[in-house]
Each structure stands twice: as C-alpha cells, then as structure tokens.
Amino acid sequence: MLLPKFDYHAPTTIDEACSMLGHYGAKAKILAGGTDLLVHMKKRLLSPEQIISLNKIEGLKEAFSQNGTGLVLGPLSTAAYLADSRLIQERISVLAQGASRLGSPLIRNRATVGGNLITARPASDLAPPLLVLSAKVTLKGPRGERTLPLEDFFLGPGQTAVQADEILTKILIPNIQGISAGAYIKLGTRKALEISLVNTACFLELAQDGSIKLARVALGAVAPIPLLTPSVSKILAGVKPKNMDDPVFREAARAAAQESKPITDHRGSADYRRYMVEILTWRTLKNAYSQLMEKV
Amino acid sequence: MNSYSVINSRAPRLDAPDKATGRAFYTDDLYFPNMLYxxxxxxxxxxxxxxxIDISRxxxxxxxxxxxxxxxVQIIRYxxxxARYDETILAVDKVRYVGDEVAAVAAVDWETAQEALGLIQVDYEELPAVFDPFExxxxxxxxxxxxxxxxxxxxVHQEFGNVEAAFEQCDLIHEHRFVNKRQDAAFLEPNNAVAVYDxxxxLTLYTSTQVPHYVQRTVSMVLKIPIGRVRVVKPYVGGGFGPKASASTLELAACLLSIKTHRPVKLHFNREQVFLHSRARHQFFHTFKTGVKKDGTLLALHNTCILEGGAYSSFGIATVYYAGSLLGGPYKLPHMKYDGFRVYTNRPACGAQRGHGGVAARAGFEQQLDIIAEKLGIDPVELRLKNIMEAGDTTCNELNMSSLGMKECIEAIRDHSDWxxxxxxxxxxxxxxxxxxxxVSGAGYPIYRSDTYHATVVVKISEDGGTVQLQTGSAEIxxxxxxxxxxxxxxxxxxxYEDVRVVSGDTDLSVDLGAYSSRQTLMTGYAAKDAAEDAKCQILEVLSEALNVPVEKISVRNGLVFFEGATPDYMPIRLAYIKEHRGWPYDDRPHDDHLTFKEAARLAYLKRGTIVGTGKYKPPKLGGSFRGAAVGTSPAYGCSAMIAEVSVDLETGEVTVEKVTDAHDCGLAINRTSVxxxxxxxxxxxxxxALFEEVKFNDQGQIINASLGEYKIPTALDVPPVQSIIIESNEPNGPYGAKEVGEGxxxxxIPAILNAVYDATGVRITELPITSERIWRALKEKK
Amino acid sequence: MKKMITLNVNDREYDLVIPVNRTLTQVLRENLKLTGTKQGCGVGDCGSCTILMDGRPVNSCLVLAAEAEGHKIETIEGLSEEGQLHPLQQAFVEHGSIQCGFCSPGMILSAKALLDKNPSPGETEIREAISGNLCRCTGYQKIVDAIQSVAKKV
Structure with a gap:
C-alpha cells in the first residue's frame, strides 16, 4: 500500500510548527506516531498535501510533575512509555493499564497519547483513563494557548474541538489529594491487536472518613465519543460501601449502562454492549475499591 | 526403537538458517533489471x-x-x-463480485501503475446481485x-447402505444444524508474481504458489504457450493453506504483461486484495441427522449441506464432495446419505483451505456425537471408542484405512489430559x-483427469560422490x-542428512502436483525414496563388480559401506580416490576403517558417467465406481484426536482455551519436530x-473486514500451550510407513473447543465463531 | 517532494535521496535491498515488517523513512555476524520455530528487544512481547520455547 504524495516538514520548535500550521491550515496534518494517520493515508481516507512532523521537537515525549499542581504529559509520550513509566504506574495506574492494552507492543512503541486523542476514536484505550483522571488538554494556535477539560474535547467520531490551525501541546492531569485508585478493563475479541468492543475506566478517591469523595467512570466504544458518566459519580459520591461487594457498585454500573449509547455494528450488538458496560463497570469499580481497601 | 539413521529424528530444517537471517528469497524479494511493476x-x-472500457488515458x-x-487475449476459460472452467484472465462481459479483475497495467514503478488504474474508464450496467446461497x-x-x-x-446425491431403513432400527435419532463462516487463510505473505518472458x-514465472505444476499447465493452456516453454518457479512461500493451490489472475496477468512488453513484470496483491481473491474456506450450512442404538452403536447418518461458493468454482466441486465423503470415517457407519449443493453468489470465490471441505462437517458431526453421548448417558470417549474403525477397515463410501491409529490417539489424549x-x-x-x-494423505486422483505420475524425483550424485542433489518440483511452502x-x-x-541438498519448487526439475491435500510426504516422499534407491543401486552395482561381492551383501549407512561377511580388499578403490585428490587437505581423506559411500559413488561416476537416480509415484486405482467416488480417496489417511480445556466468563461470554492435548497418527514421523x-x-x-474468524460483507457485497486488524487470527496470547503426542502406525503405502499430518x-x-464450551456453560453453540456475544446470548436465552 | 536523508542501519550510514512519502519498509527493501524485512499488510496489523528503532520494535510500514533519520535502525540482517547466528536465530532453527518464515525476522527482532530489556522473562511476558507479530503456521508454541531457551541461557 502506497502513501499519497505530500510535502514533509519537521519543525524543531512548537512555535515553528504552529506558524507552519497557521500557513497551511486544513491542507496540513500533524504527524506524531503515525500509527493512525499513515494508515488513513494509505487507505486514502486522508490525503493531506502537507505533513508537519512534531518528532524533531524536543521535550514532547515525557511526563513530568509540575510544581505540585499535577502531571504534564507530553503529547508525543508513546503508549509504551505510559504503560512502562514508573511515574505513571505509581501516580495514575489506570492510564498505564489503558496504555498497556492499546494495539500491540509494536504499535505502542509508536502510538502517542496526543495522536490517540486527536484521532478521537470512540474505542480509544487512552481517552477513558484520561477522562476519569479529569485530564485537561492545552491547544496552541495563532490566537494563543487555551486549555479545556478533556470531556469538552471530543465532539464525535474523529471530531474534536481542535481547530485546523491548533496543535495539542500538553495533557494536564491535576493532582490527586486523597487515597485513590483506578482500573481499566477492555473487552475485545482476541487478547492483543484489538479494538475495544467495550472498555471502561474508573477512578475512585476516598475522603478522610472512608467515604467515596469522587468517583468517575468513562466508557469506550459505546457512544460516538469516549463517554464520561455523571450519573455514576452522583450515585457513588459520599457513599461508604461496606466492601467491594456492596450493591451500590452494581447500581452504579447499571447507571453507566443506562448512560451508554451503543450501536450495533459488525463487531457487536447494542444490547450486548450495553450489558457489557454494566458488567465491566461493576468489575472496574470493585477492583478499584479493593485497591483502596488495601491502601487504607 | 528402530534402526533408522536419519528419519524419525528431529533434524533442524534446511531452510531455517536462511529464514532466520532474512536471506531467504520470497517472490517479492526478487528484482530483475528493467523490471516493470x-x-x-x-x-x-x-x-x-x-x-x-476506455484505456486510452x-x-x-x-x-x-x-x-x-x-x-x-483470446478468451480461454480456466x-x-x-469440468468447471469458468474463469477468464480478465472479465469478459460481466463482473461477478467486488474485486473481479477487469484490466491490468504495467508501468515503470508502482506509483505510475496505480495512477494508471485511476485513468481507466469502465462503464458498467449494474445488475441485481445475490449474496445468500438459499436465495x-x-x-x-x-x-x-x-x-x-x-x-x-x-x-451431489449419494447414498451408501439404506439410511431410511436404518433409521427405523435406531433407538435414538438426533438432528441438528451447524453453520461455520467464510474464512480467509490469512497466510502472512500476500500473493506475488514476477513473469520474465525472454x-x-x-516464459519464466516466479510466484508464491503451492502448485507450480498446475500453474504451469494453466499458463500454458490460457496463453497458448507449449508447456516446455513455460517454467514456473516457486521461491520460498509465506504460507498457503489452500488458496495458493491454483493459478490466479495475478499470475496470468503478470505473464501476459511480460509477453506484451518483453520485460520482467512484477505484480502483487495487497492485503485487501488477498481477501478479495479469497479462494479460502466456504461457508457450509450443514444438517446432520444421526441414528444410533441405545448402546451407542452408530447406524446411519443423513448429511445435507449447502455451500456458499462465491462467483467462481475454484475447488468447489471437490469441496462439495469432501463435505460428504469425509464423514465416512473414522467411525464404523454402515449407512450414510449425503445431499450437497454448491451455490454461486456474487462474492469472491471460495476454494480449498486446510482440511478441505471436511472441517465444518467434522465440527458439526463431532458436536452431534457429544449430544448423542449425553442423551444416552455414555462418556464421549467411550462412545467414540465403541464405534472406532481400525486399520484394514473400509468405510461405507469405500475409503480404505490402510493404517489407522485412531484408538491410540483417543487413549493417549484421554490419559494425558486426565479426562x-x-x-x-x-x-x-x-x-x-x-x-x-x-x-486424506494425498488426493487419490489429480485435479485434471490423467494418468500422470503424481510425483517424480531426480537424485543426482556430485562427481566426487560427496553431495547428493535431490531435485523435485514439489512445493516447500x-x-x-x-x-x-x-x-x-x-x-x-x-x-x-547434511550431505543432501534439495532443489525444489521448479517445474524444470520434475513433475509434482504440489502442496495440497497433504500429499507431499507420502507421494513425493515415496518418489524421493525410489529415486535414492535407484541411485544407490547403480552405485552398488559398480562396487559389486569392482570388488566381486554380491550387491545383496553390501549396505550403506551414515556414508559408510558395510559388507556382510568378510570385508573385501577395497584398497585399490581408495588409492585411486586419494590419487585423484592429490594436494587436497587432510580432512578430505576417506574414513580409516570403512570404505565410504563417497569413494563408491566416485567409482560409479568414473565407470558410468553422472549418476542420476529417478523415482516416481502414482497411487493405485482407489475407491468405488459411484459418481464422485474419487473425492476422498487416498492411499492413506492420517487421523487425530484432541482434548480442549476452556474457561468461559459466564457474564461476558469470553472463551479462553487454557490447554490442548493433541494426538495425531502420521504413520512414521519423518521429522518429529515438523510433525x-x-x-x-x-x-x-x-x-x-472456532473463536474469531469470519469474513464479513455489507449489503453491497463489499468485504468490511479485509484486514488482519479486523479479520482476527490468533495472537501468541490467544493460543494455549499445546501438548502434542505423535502416534505412529505403520502405513503400508507410505515411504517408511509415513503419511500426512498437515490437514488431518x-x-x-473446532469440535473439541465446541464440546468443551458446552461442558463449561451448558449451552450448545451451533454457529461459528463462538464469540463472547454468541455465548452471552445463548446463556441469556437458556435462563 | 524528495529529501536527502542519512539512515543508520545495522551500524552503517546510508546517504539517500528519497521521496518523502516512502516508508521505512520500502526504503529498506527497495533502496537498500535488505529484503529480510517483510511486508505483510502495510498497516501495522501483522508485524512482518518489524525492525528495531533505538532498540525498540516497531512496524516499519508505519514509519516514514524521513522520520527514521537520527535513529539507530536494526534489521534482521544486522543480527548475525560473519555467518554466526545470533543465539535467538540459532534457537529458532533448533526448536523448529520457523515454518514459512515470513514472520520470523520480525518475531526474532521482537524477541531480541524483549531479552535486551528483560533477560529472563516468563512465558506470559514472552507471549505479550510477540503479540504484535502474527504467525499463521506454528501456533507460537515452538517460538515461545525458543525464546525461553535463550532466556534461560542468559
């Protein structure tokens, strides 16, 4: 399979990249890991005239702590990096879990978190973990920088709030105050090289008194966008579950299923997916809560 | 255990070092000067x-x-x-599926060739299409x-015995329907061809094929070039599994373009085109009705099957016969009736894939045996052992089990799995x-009606006697x-073993029908043995004369010559040999204690010229005289039994195969590692x-999952550890008792997994693949 | 658009002028004639084109050749020296891990990357590490065995 013809640019600073993008606008595409973009180009779903690669820009590939306010992920952090990074594993393991299930080891060595978000696949492995972590994204364009919550970022399959002349430059994950835990489960057909049939991520934070201070559940592949489920947060907020088998988790899981909007396609039917949302959400909640109990 | 020096061991493969280092050439790795794309x-x-069609632009x-x-071109159907030549190199007046080839281009590079396709204007009048075989x-x-x-x-309509009468004698009759899905062979190397017309x-065609011989004949017939002027060469092939077992448009178009341009032309399928070309496993809609006595004795089977065939016949006639004939064994079944229909649809043509025609039939029937065992309260192992055939038995459709370690296979897996x-x-x-x-261990008859040898082999000894070259047209795939x-x-x-060099996959070397129907070990192997014995005989005749020792008293082993009784004085032979190698290094000195094969072979060369042994194989007349009796015949049959252990997530329906215990009777194992x-x-x-694979279409007849991302073959994480147990019977028709393993x-x-899933869940899945959703739905319905 | 690039492949520098839409697979196979890197799908689904980029296994069909500049590229041809097989290659030969051989170069490179990082992986880690490299012939058993045998030697 051949790539269509294009011009290639490899700026060395974000500003340079931004001005190039400002110049070419919709004719250009940003190249990060290329695991989605180049596939789409080979299949002639996209034929940009200009490719602007970010890979020669220093400092976009890592995560670091930002003066006590949280974590910053460089947009070119690869899935392999996120899965293997001690920092990510310790601070936000749900993201490491999601990253470790993305594609295959070969894909994970190239696929980037920025690219994964921009591609905006409903079945993304990274978006649900980032949604439950209340991530924000920073976009830079000719009119300057803006930061928005990830939940406002996705507009539809392949559609995001990013303007044609903007570049995703940072992903911010706010600090977590109390004891917290997260979990990610992916249901696919085979055990690797898989697109989610359904995936769920959850994040729980405990208050001092042992009640749930914050609960967030996000779902993949069951709506046009990776979906955060406010009803789950509402049900669990302030609750003090007896143990991981507390029926409140099932109740929350049912609410998640209610909120999902799955479709029937060749990978699976809507009713199966909806029920799987319930099962997987329930399992992630129980898993996260049992981690919390171990930490307390 | 036995007295063999080479076979029945674990020899490292001849091709492995080249393949491990990236040196092995596959068709796409070939570049020729001035080549077109x-x-x-x-x-x-x-x-x-x-x-x-307007090609002017x-x-x-x-x-x-x-x-x-x-x-x-002059239209010659192939x-x-x-009996079913229904294809043409390029579509003549109609296209019959999405992907049917209409035109071919040769250009100076891939990009130009692709661009040219976009400039060809085809005016179509769309016709109503049909995708469902019943419709x-x-x-x-x-x-x-x-x-x-x-x-x-x-x-096909066949009846052996009297099924209706037998059903009346039965204590239990069970009927059920079983459906598999259209498969893709998903070999890793997409089809490639390079044609060089001089x-x-x-014409020389390099191609990733399983069957150089059939491709040669087809090219010769369709392009009207005498067979002797067409040479088909098969470089290393990255898997075939059936769909590469016949000539394709890809190969014929490469030849045609090379003839037109007088330049080498390379063509390939991309992955999507591999799916479009298809020729893999059909979808089979089976209904089985089986009658048994209450002690479990099998009496009768009525099997009906509809095959969704796609737009062309490909192997389809054989497939529809196999879907019936391969249930004749391995159980004693006195009465069997089969009604089969292969139906054209506007989809890519289906053909042969590993276990040709028999896999879906076997899956559904073995599932039915388990249903019957449960109804009768008999252990599934016992039900099978009760009905099992033995060596020497002949099925109701006249397939002769000249060797059959079926019982040993069942007992081995039962015992090794803790059943x-x-x-x-x-x-x-x-x-x-x-x-x-x-x-089958090789189809009993060639694809075209002929008295041809199925395999010929040439064994040539180098002039110094030290290296054996084995030449065969067979296909290492x-x-x-x-x-x-x-x-x-x-x-x-x-x-x-290290002194034998194999040259293969080239129609210039010998006639060989190729790699399909699990035939090469038995058939080409037989011819290889025959050729080697011929060469050896020639050498021993010369030696016998020179030493005045009868041939029967001379044997050769590990490159050394042994004499029964007193060792004759072979020093004159040795001295002549050493003299001929004056100045050669020490290492080349023959053995201290024995005359060597090398010295004997050198002597033979000096007396007779180049020593060339030839061998051949053709099966005897096999099978019955009824219509279609040829399909299913074979000089031998391999057999196998497998136990699968699974776990099923009862909430999500996910199936994990945890462990497999597998036994196969391959006659004598030539290379145990390869078996x-x-x-x-x-x-x-x-x-x-069983679990994942299905080629899916939309209502326009387009494949919606024509990629290895969406058509899911197992990864290393999906396949459990397999305990392989080799059962060795002695096959009288095979070389050294060997027979097939590749397809049996x-x-x-599939049925072992189906039966294990039932054991885990209590629901019978009768439609493949066993997706998590299918199980979830079945469990839900059961509630 | 063409670009002049310098590729470091198997410790050798190659100066090339290539159209920028060429993938690393294409350049390795067509320009450098390093045909041990195979093309099975072109879209990252099969792993036949696996190469090591700074020691990490990647699908070379999804890397622009221009983007490989400045990185250390290792292909299957770089593993054996003067006919001496790398221990993994030797193990694949001895264990019967190679059938059609089309996945073997990529499989061996994924295994090498694993062992370079983790000299004594367990069976699951091995299966995980090669899960992006499809094999249709072997059922993976003998591949896993071969990798395990080298892991033990380390």
Missing amino acids: GALLQSPLAHARILN AKRLPGVKSVVTAKD GVSP AMTEGAPQIHDAYTRNICAE QLGY KQKKGRLPKGKGIGLACGFF GQGSDTAFAMIAAEALGVR EGQMEGSVAMGLGE AIMPT
Missing part, C-alpha cells in the same frame, strides 16, 4: 455488465508500458477442475453464470471437550517438505476459526 483494476460492483500516462483488458437457488434469482440455472454450481519465447478426573467434575465456567477426525525429502533420501542412500509444528499450527488455525491435525480442533 503492475497493478490490477478490480470491479467496485458485485454484479454488472461491462458496457465499455491510462495508456497515455508517461511511464505506462502496457494496459490490457479481455480484448487483448479454473481448477476442467441464489430460488427461481428468478439473478443468474451469475449462464450455464448454471438457479446458480447451482455442483450438486527473447527466445520462453476421567475432569469430565463432568469441573466447576461451572470450566469445561473439557474432545473430538476426532481424519484426512513452510511445512518442511524439503527437509523431509532430504531425510528420506539420506536414509535410503545411507548418507548423512509437532503441523499439529500446533493446526490447533492455532482451528482455534481462530485441524479436524478435531
């Missing part, structure tokens, strides 16, 4: 009349050297079986080929299941056939078919 224009519609594109359509068979359905009303490509009018402790005692969500199967032939020849000659490799590969492919080994995999 081709591309094929394929139909975007499932069924349409071609009104006009494409021809004008700089860099384009040739554009061809059906108008550029296919697999002469295709109804009156008034769109007719795909003029000659075949109701789109019935082939129809100035003398000789008795597990069956019926596992917790909910865990299950164990078993199944059996058998397969990854199964390890070259290595097996080297081992057989080394054994037969009495030389070391295990075939068994393990079969398990993985069967597992994929897949037979029990």
